[in-house]
Amino acid sequence: MSMITEAREEIDADRIRVATAVRAHYSAAGFSASALAREVGMTQSKMSRRTTGAEPFDIDELSAIARVLEVEIVDLITGTNLPARPIRGGAAAGARRHLYLLEDEGRSAGLSGVNVALYQLS
Incomplete structure:
Protein backbone atom coordinates (compact mmCIF):
# COMPACT_ATOMS: atom_id res chain seq x y z
CA MET A 1 0.00 0.00 0.00
CA GLY A 79 -13.40 10.75 20.28
CA THR A 80 -12.59 10.35 23.98
CA ASN A 81 -14.95 10.78 26.92
CA LEU A 82 -17.94 9.73 24.85
CA PRO A 83 -21.18 9.86 26.80
CA ALA A 84 -22.99 6.66 27.67
CA ARG A 85 -25.84 5.80 25.36
CA PRO A 86 -29.38 5.56 26.82
CA ILE A 87 -30.97 2.10 26.64
CA ARG A 88 -33.94 2.04 24.25
CA GLY A 89 -36.73 -0.33 23.34
CA GLY A 90 -37.62 -3.54 25.19
CA ALA A 91 -34.37 -3.60 27.15
CA ALA A 92 -35.26 -0.25 28.69
CA ALA A 93 -38.70 -1.48 29.76
CA GLY A 94 -37.19 -4.55 31.40
CA ALA A 95 -34.54 -2.49 33.12
CA ARG A 96 -37.19 -0.02 34.36
CA ARG A 97 -39.14 -2.91 35.92
CA HIS A 98 -36.01 -3.93 37.82
CA LEU A 99 -35.41 -0.36 38.93
CA TYR A 100 -38.97 -0.06 40.23
CA LEU A 101 -38.41 -3.23 42.24
CA LEU A 102 -35.15 -1.84 43.60
CA GLU A 103 -36.83 1.47 44.37
CA ASP A 104 -39.61 -0.33 46.27
CA GLU A 105 -37.02 -2.35 48.19
CA GLY A 106 -35.15 0.87 48.96
CA ARG A 107 -38.27 2.51 50.33
CA SER A 108 -39.00 -0.47 52.53
CA ALA A 109 -35.41 -0.20 53.80
CA GLY A 110 -35.97 3.48 54.63
CA LEU A 111 -34.03 4.90 51.66
CA SER A 112 -35.37 7.79 49.60
CA GLY A 113 -34.28 10.43 47.12
CA VAL A 114 -32.20 8.13 44.94
CA ASN A 115 -32.19 9.04 41.23
CA VAL A 116 -31.17 6.35 38.78
CA ALA A 117 -30.55 6.68 35.04
CA LEU A 118 -30.34 3.76 32.63
CA TYR A 119 -27.29 3.78 30.40
CA GLN A 120 -25.43 1.29 28.32
CA LEU A 121 -21.91 1.81 27.08
CA SER A 122 -21.57 1.99 23.32
Whole structure:
Protein backbone atom coordinates (compact mmCIF):
# COMPACT_ATOMS: atom_id res chain seq x y z
CA MET A 1 0.00 0.00 0.00
CA SER A 2 1.37 3.41 -0.89
CA MET A 3 1.99 6.15 1.64
CA ILE A 4 -0.66 8.30 -0.03
CA THR A 5 -3.27 5.55 0.29
CA GLU A 6 -2.37 5.00 3.93
CA ALA A 7 -2.59 8.73 4.62
CA ARG A 8 -6.03 8.94 2.97
CA GLU A 9 -7.28 6.00 5.05
CA GLU A 10 -6.06 7.68 8.24
CA ILE A 11 -7.75 10.94 7.26
CA ASP A 12 -11.00 9.08 6.53
CA ALA A 13 -10.80 7.33 9.91
CA ASP A 14 -10.18 10.67 11.66
CA ARG A 15 -13.17 12.27 9.92
CA ILE A 16 -15.45 9.36 10.93
CA ARG A 17 -14.16 9.42 14.53
CA VAL A 18 -14.95 13.14 14.85
CA ALA A 19 -18.39 12.72 13.25
CA THR A 20 -19.18 9.83 15.62
CA ALA A 21 -18.09 11.87 18.65
CA VAL A 22 -20.22 14.85 17.61
CA ARG A 23 -23.27 12.60 17.12
CA ALA A 24 -22.76 10.89 20.49
CA HIS A 25 -22.43 14.20 22.32
CA TYR A 26 -25.39 15.95 20.68
CA SER A 27 -27.61 12.92 21.24
CA ALA A 28 -26.63 12.72 24.90
CA ALA A 29 -27.32 16.44 25.29
CA GLY A 30 -30.82 15.97 23.86
CA PHE A 31 -30.18 17.74 20.56
CA SER A 32 -31.14 16.60 17.09
CA ALA A 33 -28.73 17.28 14.25
CA SER A 34 -31.01 20.01 12.91
CA ALA A 35 -31.36 21.68 16.32
CA LEU A 36 -27.59 21.66 16.78
CA ALA A 37 -27.14 23.06 13.26
CA ARG A 38 -29.43 25.98 14.14
CA GLU A 39 -27.56 26.63 17.40
CA VAL A 40 -24.16 26.80 15.70
CA GLY A 41 -25.32 28.64 12.57
CA MET A 42 -25.01 25.81 10.05
CA THR A 43 -27.53 24.56 7.55
CA GLN A 44 -29.13 21.21 8.25
CA SER A 45 -27.65 19.72 5.09
CA LYS A 46 -24.16 20.89 6.00
CA MET A 47 -24.50 19.39 9.49
CA SER A 48 -25.73 16.15 7.94
CA ARG A 49 -22.72 15.93 5.62
CA ARG A 50 -20.42 16.57 8.58
CA THR A 51 -22.06 14.14 11.01
CA THR A 52 -22.15 11.31 8.49
CA GLY A 53 -18.45 11.79 7.80
CA ALA A 54 -19.00 12.73 4.15
CA GLU A 55 -17.21 16.05 4.80
CA PRO A 56 -14.87 17.07 7.61
CA PHE A 57 -15.74 19.62 10.29
CA ASP A 58 -13.50 22.65 10.41
CA ILE A 59 -12.03 23.88 13.68
CA ASP A 60 -14.44 26.81 13.96
CA GLU A 61 -17.43 24.50 13.60
CA LEU A 62 -16.05 22.12 16.22
CA SER A 63 -15.38 25.03 18.56
CA ALA A 64 -18.97 26.27 18.23
CA ILE A 65 -20.36 22.75 18.73
CA ALA A 66 -18.21 22.21 21.82
CA ARG A 67 -19.48 25.47 23.33
CA VAL A 68 -23.13 24.64 22.64
CA LEU A 69 -22.79 21.07 23.97
CA GLU A 70 -20.62 22.19 26.88
CA VAL A 71 -17.88 19.67 26.12
CA GLU A 72 -14.18 20.01 25.51
CA ILE A 73 -13.25 20.39 21.86
CA VAL A 74 -10.49 17.82 22.37
CA ASP A 75 -13.17 15.21 23.18
CA LEU A 76 -14.82 15.87 19.83
CA ILE A 77 -11.52 15.63 17.97
CA THR A 78 -10.12 12.58 19.74
CA GLY A 79 -13.40 10.75 20.28
CA THR A 80 -12.59 10.35 23.98
CA ASN A 81 -14.95 10.78 26.92
CA LEU A 82 -17.94 9.73 24.85
CA PRO A 83 -21.18 9.86 26.80
CA ALA A 84 -22.99 6.66 27.67
CA ARG A 85 -25.84 5.80 25.36
CA PRO A 86 -29.38 5.56 26.82
CA ILE A 87 -30.97 2.10 26.64
CA ARG A 88 -33.94 2.04 24.25
CA GLY A 89 -36.73 -0.33 23.34
CA GLY A 90 -37.62 -3.54 25.19
CA ALA A 91 -34.37 -3.60 27.15
CA ALA A 92 -35.26 -0.25 28.69
CA ALA A 93 -38.70 -1.48 29.76
CA GLY A 94 -37.19 -4.55 31.40
CA ALA A 95 -34.54 -2.49 33.12
CA ARG A 96 -37.19 -0.02 34.36
CA ARG A 97 -39.14 -2.91 35.92
CA HIS A 98 -36.01 -3.93 37.82
CA LEU A 99 -35.41 -0.36 38.93
CA TYR A 100 -38.97 -0.06 40.23
CA LEU A 101 -38.41 -3.23 42.24
CA LEU A 102 -35.15 -1.84 43.60
CA GLU A 103 -36.83 1.47 44.37
CA ASP A 104 -39.61 -0.33 46.27
CA GLU A 105 -37.02 -2.35 48.19
CA GLY A 106 -35.15 0.87 48.96
CA ARG A 107 -38.27 2.51 50.33
CA SER A 108 -39.00 -0.47 52.53
CA ALA A 109 -35.41 -0.20 53.80
CA GLY A 110 -35.97 3.48 54.63
CA LEU A 111 -34.03 4.90 51.66
CA SER A 112 -35.37 7.79 49.60
CA GLY A 113 -34.28 10.43 47.12
CA VAL A 114 -32.20 8.13 44.94
CA ASN A 115 -32.19 9.04 41.23
CA VAL A 116 -31.17 6.35 38.78
CA ALA A 117 -30.55 6.68 35.04
CA LEU A 118 -30.34 3.76 32.63
CA TYR A 119 -27.29 3.78 30.40
CA GLN A 120 -25.43 1.29 28.32
CA LEU A 121 -21.91 1.81 27.08
CA SER A 122 -21.57 1.99 23.32
